[in-house]
Amino acid sequence: MNYSSYEIMVVSAARLLKNDDVCFVGIGAPSAACNLAKLTNAPDITLIYESGTIGTAPDVLPLSIGDGELCSTALTTVSGVEMFNYWLQGGRITVGFLGAAQLDRFGNINTTVIGNYEKPKVRLPGGGGAPEIASHSKQVYIIMKQSPRSFVNKIDFFTSYGFGNGFNERSDKGIQTKGPQLLVTDMAIWKPDPTTKEFEVVALNPGVTREAMQESVGWPIRYSETLDENIPPTKLELEVLRDLQERTRIAHSKTGNSGQ
Amino acid sequence: MNYSSYEIMVVSAARLLKNDDVCFVGIGAPSAACNLAKLTNAPDITLIYESGTIGTAPDVLPLSIGDGELCSTALTTVSGVEMFNYWLQGGRITVGFLGAAQLDRFGNINTTVIGNYEKPKVRLPGGGGAPEIASHSKQVYIIMKQSPRSFVNKIDFFTSYGFGNGFNERSDKGIQTKGPQLLVTDMAIWKPDPTTKEFEVVALNPGVTREAMQESVGWPIRYSETLDENIPPTKLELEVLRDLQERTRIAHSKTGNSGQ
């Protein structure tokens, strides 16, 4: 079955989620991956959106972080204060998902500004929940497409901290969680080197060359000694994902689908 | 109509409550006074019990601070954390009611120990909400029967702070609320002197002599220059209070009435 690079990215992330994960889910690819996992390999996974919805099970993908569907299918919905204090800072989140405008090799993330903070070239939305998602989730998964604009040698602003300059810098700052443990892109799967904490490629998607990889990333890429080829989406995975997206399209067509 | 010294005490306190008061109500005489006020001169008064029940309107007097009746007749019931933070510390309470095992002339209260804290003669229940009710309520009303054991020259422990040693000691400590503004007993009504902050008698209940007063109080009593005689309970006030108490007795007879 043919599949897009977006589809293999979402499927690859979904496969790594487990029934006992409690995920702090962002809109877009993380939301697609988490809901796909819930429909396939992790039916008992707990999904939390930062709008306060705990244990939600939307039938279609939400367009915003606070869609009514998230609340009406949730176990319960709590205040913003409780969400960030009891559930995130409280250490209850096993996987926090983050995306980025800019990402560096140590999993540091910028979603604040391109250029200088005081006089930016592009003012981005900012961190929202991300600074504390990055420090309080037991582990952080990053899902994003590779491009030289976003996979940069040096990020313009530290919105969310990953491993800083690598090695033990994160734990030396007193941060007790594991930090970025997985980076899933449209081309590959990356994991941090246990010592240096630099992301290295552990699996390339079928058909992706090292040349194409390097063209999309602004630092010299390291590959794992045990580099694998990623497993293509199965027929079932693709069908479930496409059904989910089609349901989503139909549900939102009435009020305008803002897409991915 | 004949009345007891308990009845005139409750009626006198009730009369001083207003429709726009938001009262933090304690069990016993304060609860009787607040509910009597709601049934007579202040039908729109807001009653809050520290169990979290906001805007409650019990048909009968509660036996405990957390009776089911308080919750089922409340506008809403909040957590203990919210109660103390948003509503009490938040400055929303206009009148906090306190009782005491020991009270001094400056409205300082002891409900912690008789004797020494480390090796007490009598270990009392302690402060509960009182230390912060005393400092955060816009004003504090005290209702209690006079006796030489409880109206003492020097309290054994400062559970809740009134005016300390009087004068500006309270405001000098940075406490911005007014403190004890009313003391209603079975014999008299007392208010603090505006300068010294010592409680002085502003009205004696009918038939109460200065001699009887002094026998029940452990410090030399000061009387206001404008000393009044307190107005006896009206027929209506007594009927409403007695009806309330009779309803209470009947309602609780099934499960055991712990009385006042």
Added chain:
Amino acid sequence: MAKFQSLSTAINENLFSGSFVVFEGFTHLIPYAAAHETIRSGITDLTLARMTPDVIYDQMIGMGMVSKLVFSYAGNPGVGLLRRLRDAVENDWPRPLAIEEHSHAAMANSYEAGASNLPLAILRGYQGAGLKGINANIKSIECPFTGETLAAVPALRPDVAVIHAQKADSKGNVLVEGIIGVQKQAALSAKKAIVTVEEIVPELNTHPNACIIPSWAITSISVVPGGAHPSYAQGYYERDNSSYLEWDKISSDRNAFRDWMQKNVLEQGPEVFNERVEHLRD
């Protein structure tokens, strides 16, 4: 006790040029009608705070009414960037905009500190994050028990909080339900709380622990059916996603923006909101 008032009276009696105002709502129950009434009121030099400034703040910023913004995430939810806010920050158009930027966790706690009448909130926050070096209002305290350094942010104590809610009872007690965000905290953190509601009902008849704001903690209530459009009111109407998409286009051009504001905000009143949600009701 809350006064029942027309929205224009509520806004004009309580919001003034130079006021510090928060219009809260986390995707759900965003007080659009009240924001538009504020735009019509002609006041300026507002300091605004909000966890998620979105289209209404983009509109107020684009109209030049805002001198300072305190926030934690400034995006068009589900769509992208806020183009009027960008124009103000990047190009000072139509006027310079001072910004004070936090994280969601810090902002939520700042509201709670305000509601609790505390001067500050503490959190384990901003670890390794750049905002700590940029924002002078992110300080720290040392825990006297463990020695740990924790982040400290000042309480938010706005002059006025504006929220939208599902309903009020006849006494002016207000029910907020569903995604409740920080609405209760925002309302209690402010000196005055203005609420727009979908309807007035005789009794709220809800769960014992529902999120209810008592009448005596509210300044003013206005009935504005549809008043959250294009945001939504759970149980009343759905989110109008197409309007959020459309905003991305409108706001991309200064003239298109001003024309749209003239036609859809300045020349309208709160009564248009009811029509706008008609096709979104179940």
Added chain:
Amino acid sequence: MAKFQSLSTAINENLFSGSFVVFEGFTHLIPYAAAHETIRSGITDLTLARMTPDVIYDQMIGMGMVSKLVFSYAGNPGVGLLRRLRDAVENDWPRPLAIEEHSHAAMANSYEAGASNLPLAILRGYQGAGLKGINANIKSIECPFTGETLAAVPALRPDVAVIHAQKADSKGNVLVEGIIGVQKQAALSAKKAIVTVEEIVPELNTHPNACIIPSWAITSISVVPGGAHPSYAQGYYERDNSSYLEWDKISSDRNAFRDWMQKNVLEQGPEVFNERVEHLRD
């Protein structure tokens, strides 16, 4: 995920001699059955905390199982003093009892700090109050924005929290409603949370913002109908006020106390609670 277990398994697998345990409940939903099972388990040297230690703590203290008590109000609610606690504090009988005393506001915030994984809670508290001079765990911090001195207390992080609730669904999600006190905060502040419930239902079917503790934040659930008696479970049975009055007499004499405990606790099991509430159900 919560395990459904018998109460004796739940207690014996999770509570040990020397554990720091909280049995929470503010007049409503007091976990009597779980406390009695703990007494039968024979463990000792417990550190207990609770805002309102009442009859169950009086019983455990009288049985000599408790070495330290953290509390803010130690009374028999609606009745008077706790006579076994008094005997321990005043006369060291049956053993000395260390106490750490706070105000309600401080204890509630300590639980919240624990649930939030913070080392401390801050409040504007204890102003002019004597506890500040007695309790070394009441310290202060200075607000870095205003210079104000605020009270600081350490977070409560018990080994085990035990609460009673109305119901769980078949997955082990628990609903607490009515007077909810600090049960949610206590459960989340602890390393392990043990819950007794009146019943298991297929779905909780409640208000979107009800107080629900997810299954994955709970260690163990036991079904014990009547398990809060003589406290009550709103919607199930009323408070048994006469038992609280009776306790005042039983507890006034050391021998009467021990006889009563032998007959009514040590020689019984959790199944007796259902009978005890029969006359209190509607």
